[in-house]
Amino acid sequence: MKASRILVVDDDADVRGLVRELLERAGATVREAQDGREALRLLYDVRPELIILDVTMPDLDGWATLERVRDMTEVPVLMLTARGGELEKVRGLNAGADDYVTKPFGRQEFLARCEVLLRRHKRGGERGQSASRESYTDATVTIDVANASVTVLGERVSLTPLEFRLLLAFVRNPNQVLGRDQILDLVWGDVAAVAPEQVKLYVGYLRRKLEAAGAEPIETVRGFGYRYVPVS
Numbered sequence: 001m002k003a004s005r006i007l008v009v010d011d012d013a014d015v016r017g018l019v020r021e022l023l024e025r026a027g028a029t030v031r032e033a034q035d036g037r038e039a040l041r042l043l044y045d046v047r048p049e050l051i052i053l054d055v056t057m058p059d060l061d062g063w064a065t066l067e068r069v070r071d072m073t074e075v076p077v078l079m080l081t082a083r084g085g086e087l088e089k090v091r092g093l094n095a096g097a098d099d100y101v102t103k104p105f106g107r108q109e110f111l112a113r114c115e116v117l118l119r120r121h122k123r124g125g126e127r128g129q130s131a132s133r134e135s136y137t138d139a140t141v142t143i144d145v146a147n148a149s150v151t152v153l154g155e156r157v158s159l160t161p162l163e164f165r166l167l168l169a170f171v172r173n174p175n176q177v178l179g180r181d182q183i184l185d186l187v188w189g190d191v192a193a194v195a196p197e198q199v200k201l202y203v204g205y206l207r208r209k210l211e212a213a214g215a216e217p218i219e220t221v222r223g224f225g226y227r228y229v230p231v232s
Contacts, residue, residue: 001111002027004118007046009039009065010054010080015103019052019080019110026111036065048075049121050114053097055081063095070096074148074161076117080105094205096160116188136171138230140215143171152213162187163206170218170228179225 006028010016013034020030031046033039037060039051051069055062066077076098083102098120099113136143142151148164150157159167169178169186178186180199188198203226207218219227 001115001118004028004050005046005048006030006050006052006114007033007039007042007048008052009033009036009057009062010052011035011057012054015054015080022107022111023114026114028114036060036062036068039065040068043069043072050117051075051077052114053077053079055079055083066095066097070161076121078113078117090201094160096162098162120188136168138171138217138232140231141167141171141210141217143167152210152215155213157209157213159206159209162202163209166202166206170226171230174228174230177221177224177227183225 001023004027006023008016008019008023008030009032010019011034016032016034020032023030031042031048033042035057039053040060053062053065053069057065062079062081066079069075069077077096079097079100081100081102098117101110101113135145140153143149145168148159148161150159150164150167165187166183169183180196183199183203184196187202203218207216210217215231217228217230219229221227
C-alpha cells in the first residue's frame, strides 16, 4: 500500500478521519472528499489508484457517484456503508463496485481488502500495454479488451467491470476447468480476502447475460468448478 494514491469520499468527517489515519499508517497517500461532487472534481487531479466511497451522502449519493466514476475510469471502488443487507451488497457490485464493506468494520479486514484492490489495479497496469492490444473471438463471443467491449452474435452485452474480468479469465483459459480458488486469484487477486460465494454469484450473473444474448459457453463441472467451451 506504500505510496498508493487513495481518494476517500464520505460526508462524515469522523469516518473520513478514521479511514485516512488507517490508510496513512499503512503508507498510502490519501485525499478526502466530503461528497460525490467534490470527489468527481478531484478525480483527475488525484488520479487515485483506489476510491473508498460511502453510499449514503446528500445531493449526489454513492450510487450516482459510482455511475459517473465508471463513465470515466475503471479504478477500483470499495463501497463503504452502514447498510449490510445482501441485496444492498449485490446492488453495489452490480453497479460496478469492486468490493463492499459494512460499517462498523474491522480495521485489519478493511486494510486487507484495500490491499487486494490495489494489488489488482497495479497488476492490471503492468499488463495494460499488452492488454490494450488484446482481443478475443470465437463463433459467438467477441471481446475488445482495449474498449472493454463484449458482443455476442453481434449484439453488445453490457458487463460490470468484475464480470468483464471474469469473462477474460475464462477465455484466457479455454476448455480448462477453473476451480473456485483459481477464479478468486485470477479475478479478485486474492483467495483469502474475498468470500468464496462471490464466485458462484458472479458466474451466475455472467452466464445469464451471455445466455440472454444467445451464447452458452460456460459449463459447470460439478464438484470442481467451471469451464469455458468456445464455439468454433
